[in-house]
Amino acid sequence: MKIGIFTGSTYGNTRAAADRLEKLFKDSGALVTNHDIALVKIEKLLEYNVLLIGCSTWYVGEIQDDWHGKIEALKKLDLRHKKAAFFGMGDQLTYADTFQDALGILAEHFAFCGATLVGQTSTEGYQFSNSRAVKGQQFIGLALDDDNQAKLTEPRLQAWSSQLIKELELCLAIA
Numbered sequence: 262m263k264i265g266i267f268t269g270s271t272y273g274n275t276r277a278a279a280d281r282l283e284k285l286f287k288d289s290g291a292l293v294t295n296h297d298i299a300l301v302k303i304e305k306l307l308e309y310n311v312l313l314i315g316c317s318t319w320y321v322g323e324i325q326d327d328w329h330g331k332i333e334a335l336k337k338l339d340l341r342h343k344k345a346a347f348f349g350m351g352d353q354l355t356y357a358d359t360f361q362d363a364l365g366i367l368a369e370h371f372a373f374c375g376a377t378l379v380g381q382t383s384t385e386g387y388q389f390s391n392s393r394a395v396k397g398q399q400f401i402g403l404a405l406d407d408d409n410q411a412k413l414t415e416p417r418l419q420a421w422s423s424q425l426i427k428e429l430e431l432c433l434a435i436a
């Protein structure tokens with residue numbers, strides 16, 4: 262299982278979460294490489310079986326700047342046979358109507374490219390009114406909020422990495 266983390270982050274909040282995920286996955290014995298999306302070509306995604314996609318939400322419902330320039334090239338990739346999980350930073354109180362929209366936007370692009378989406382989480386414990394990251398009753402990935410719930414970031418990262426390790430082992434066992 263070759264895991265690639267790809268993150269866009271303006272102030273470093275999502276980057277810190279990516280670094281922590283890298284450590285948690287490495288500690289579990291996984292082969293994981295951590296990339297800043299600003300510094301790699303989007304085709305780098307093709308080198309991994311599992312993609313952990315990190316992105317904060319900016320400008321009231323937009324994906325973070327470093328992902329912006331990659332989307333047209335992303336749309337051309339064939340991501341069938343890849344599993345993709347999404348994590349992001351947002352601010353549920355100031356941007357309650359667009360909380361974590363970037364996760365939903367990116368997940369739609371990855372699904373269009375054929376990726377299987379994994380790592381959905383519960384919306385319990387958050388306060389917001391609308392989010393493109395919610396599909397059905399759940400977040401499409403892991404929603405982090407260092408602006409309002411910084412103390413929850415570490416336990417959320419630990420729980421999500423454990424959940425993903427289980428989900429991915431299950432997927433591999435079935436494949």
Ligand SMILES: Cc1cc2nc3c(=O)[nH]c(=O)nc-3n(C[C@H](O)[C@H](O)[C@H](O)COP(=O)(O)O)c2cc1C
Nearest residue numbers: 270271272273274275317320321322351352356361
């Ligand atoms: C101008 C501005 C717009 C923002 N828009 C949103 C938004 O629409 N939705 C949201 O959940 N968070 C929004 N945020 C909050 C950021 O996503 C949050 O501060 C995050 O921690 C930044 O992470 P980064 O350092 O990885 O880029 C916004 C922040 C700023 C300053």
